[in-house]
Amino acid sequence: MKIHLKALGCRLNEAELEQWSRDFTGEGHNIVINADEADVVVVNTCAVTTEATKKSRKLMNRLHRENPQSKVVVSGCYATLEEEQVAMRSGVDLVVNNADKDELPRRVMDAFSDNTMPLNAMEPDQSSLFLRGKHRAFIKIQDGCRYRCTFCIVTVARGAERSRNLEEIVSEVNNLHQQGVQEIVLTGVHVGGYGSDIDSSLYQLVTTLLSDTDIPRIRFASVEPWDLPEPFFTLFENRRLMPHMHLPLQSGADTVLRRMSRRCKIGDFSDLVQQARNAIPGFNVTTDIIVGFPGETDDEWNMTMENVEAIGFGHIHIFSYSPRDGTKAAGLANPVDEAVKKFRSNQLHTLAESLKQQFHEKHLNTNVDILWEGQKKDENGRLVFTGYTPNFCKVESNGDNDVLLEGRVKTTELLNYSLERSVLKGKVL
Numbered sequence: 001m002k003i004h005l006k007a008l009g010c011r012l013n014e015a016e017l018e019q020w021s022r023d024f025t026g027e028g029h030n031i032v033i034n035a036d037e038a039d040v041v042v043v044n045t046c047a048v049t050t051e052a053t054k055k056s057r058k059l060m061n062r063l064h065r066e067n068p069q070s071k072v073v074v075s076g077c078y079a080t081l082e083e084e085q086v087a088m089r090s091g092v093d094l095v096v097n098n099a100d101k102d103e104l105p106r107r108v109m110d111a112f113s114d115n116t117m118p119l120n121a122m123e124p125d126q127s128s129l130f131l132r133g134k135h136r137a138f139i140k141i142q143d144g145c146r147y148r149c150t151f152c153i154v155t156v157a158r159g160a161e162r163s164r165n166l167e168e169i170v171s172e173v174n175n176l177h178q179q180g181v182q183e184i185v186l187t188g189v190h191v192g193g194y195g196s197d198i199d200s201s202l203y204q205l206v207t208t209l210l211s212d213t214d215i216p217r218i219r220f221a222s223v224e225p226w227d228l229p230e231p232f233f234t235l236f237e238n239r240r241l242m243p244h245m246h247l248p249l250q251s252g253a254d255t256v257l258r259r260m261s262r263r264c265k266i267g268d269f270s271d272l273v274q275q276a277r278n279a280i281p282g283f284n285v286t287t288d289i290i291v292g293f294p295g296e297t298d299d300e301w302n303m304t305m306e307n308v309e310a311i312g313f314g315h316i317h318i319f320s321y322s323p324r325d326g327t328k329a330a331g332l333a334n335p336v337d338e339a340v341k342k343f344r345s346n347q348l349h350t351l352a353e354s355l356k357q358q359f360h361e362k363h364l365n366t367n368v369d370i371l372w373e374g375q376k377k378d379e380n381g382r383l384v385f386t387g388y389t390p391n392f393c394k395v396e397s398n399g400d401n402d403v404l405l406e407g408r409v410k411t412t413e414l415l416n417y418s419l420e421r422s423v424l425k426g427k428v429l
Helices: 011-027 050-066 075-081 083-087 097-113 156-157 167-179 202-212 232-237 256-259 266-281 298-310 337-363
Strands: 002-007 040-047 071-076 090-095 136-140 183-187 217-220 244-246 284-291 315-318 368-379 383-388 394-399 409-418 425-426
Touching: 002 011, 002 050, 011 040, 011 097, 011 136, 011 183, 040 050, 040 097, 050 071, 050 075, 071 097, 075 083, 075 097, 075 156, 090 097, 090 244, 097 136, 136 167, 167 202, 183 202, 202 217, 202 232, 217 244, 217 266, 256 298, 266 298, 266 394, 284 298, 284 337, 298 337, 298 425, 315 337, 315 368, 337 409, 394 409
Parallel strands: 002 040, 040 071, 071 090, 136 183, 183 217, 244 284, 284 315, 394 425
Antiparallel strands: 368 383, 368 409, 383 394, 409 425
């Protein structure tokens, strides 16, 4: 079969897509880039916000219109929370909820594949990472979350925590490295909770990956700040661990954090960030902030702005709060007016861009190792390469048409920062 894979939302959805593609190709099926060429289209949906559910529905509709002859398979959080409604949508042939999504490739093959052996069943397995132009792989280390932040629908959709065993993760990483992958990102719903159900920990997992694999670069997806033990940042003494973490703050006011049922206070968060920066020069902390959580007062918002500025972040994901049925926050009193949300969001975006510029400009006139991941041609027909520093600053570099950088790690001098494009400009040495 020819299979097209599509994901919306988080890095965990992306990691699951990559695992499915390896399962499909391992059975001799083909992953195709274009949906209109596919026999089966698989959509991994998102439901983190109401806007995400709308985008999921639109994507399903568009893919069905583009290729009405294909079989449409839907999974992910939106498909799990509204399974019956999704199954009844026009064009949907199979729904696989989150509890069963590890079995998705087998269910698709059982449902839609004929009984003949695929033509390439005896060919060596090739990861779809390369078919999709990637040199970084997302590794799903766990699923589910034992906490219940009042705004979060994902914990409802994903269920209880389930960690993969160490040996399985190590094997996957080693296989990807043999195929040429240079960097992995450890991802999950509750990454910091890894091992809680198998007598292990994120610290132990990272230690094992550093000792039992040779993958050059290891990153983390979002990690809750309260999950990091005191010696955690000593791990970064090994330079294969990239000096960047996404630590979701959500609000800079302790009173709002309590209403969110977050397990940290702003002072503890600030101390953690300082601990990381003291241990690792140039450490980049990025974060999430929710704007307009129910009951958020002007004083609480001003406190958030002050603390965000004081801490400083390399990048901020900004979300305007939207109620999600099935969450405690949806029933909280004193919802914030949409116009107020928009005003506050604009304020924070302005501050976030300023902080991002300040952080990036600290790196000017330094030489760093860049993993070059993509290329495109500018208006003059010259190649422009894109990649990331170890601490996850995006970099662009002009190159000649006969230069091959994609997929390689090269030392690069950082020359200036483009405010318009929010990227560093570099020269490969």
